[in-house]
Amino acid sequence: MHALFPRPLPARSGPAAVSSTDRQDLSARPGAICTRVLLLWGDADPISPVAVGQRLASPLPSSALHVIPGGTRDLASHLAAVVAPLIDAPRSTSMHSRQ
Template sequence: MADLVARVLPEIDQPTTPVAQSMGGIVAVCAALQRPERVTHLVLTVTSGGVDMSALGAQDWRPDFAAANPNLPRWFLDDRTDLTARLAELHMPVLLLWGDADPISPVRVGQRLAELLPRAELHIFPGAGHDLGFTHAAEVAGLIDRHLAKG
């Protein structure tokens, strides 16, 4: 995970809004923590965002994903980055997008992030799952546009 963050950081050389889904949300949060002066807004979609999801009703996706992707690097499956204690440091506006039918990152995860992030807004898509960026692309784009228009 640290290598991915290190790869992203040089790209944040001007005002930036990371938009991240699932595991990418951890990379985006880590990058925002390291470059808060350059991250103007943040969009997190069905991610852990760096909180422990086990107590929030999340289904463990790793065994099935590992079986379907046998060449996947171990770090992807083993990563348990916990950024809970640092989320209050993020003072940029954060848009949280969740589906209420996502067993991998249930709404309770989005609600927990909304509690921990000082300027977070949670939007829940009824009936949407972990792929809500694809299944609800037009609505997601509209919410992101509105989010970016906010200061």
């Protein structure tokens, strides 16, 4: 049990094993995360280097890491024209890309 969530969550299995309402710590089993994950990373972020984004994306089966040239901590506000199309991309786009 997690300190913030004192009662255990109901056990489930299959593709719906993890939902957006779950509050489980899945860091020990990232393959259980079935939701598509889009990671947008700036290559000029002074706090979190691209290697962190790569590390986060690597164990997630349905993830995409997009590295934004010149992006910093506030890349969404300063580079919205670059970021918005990545967020709006069709769902059929492969989420296994590592740009």
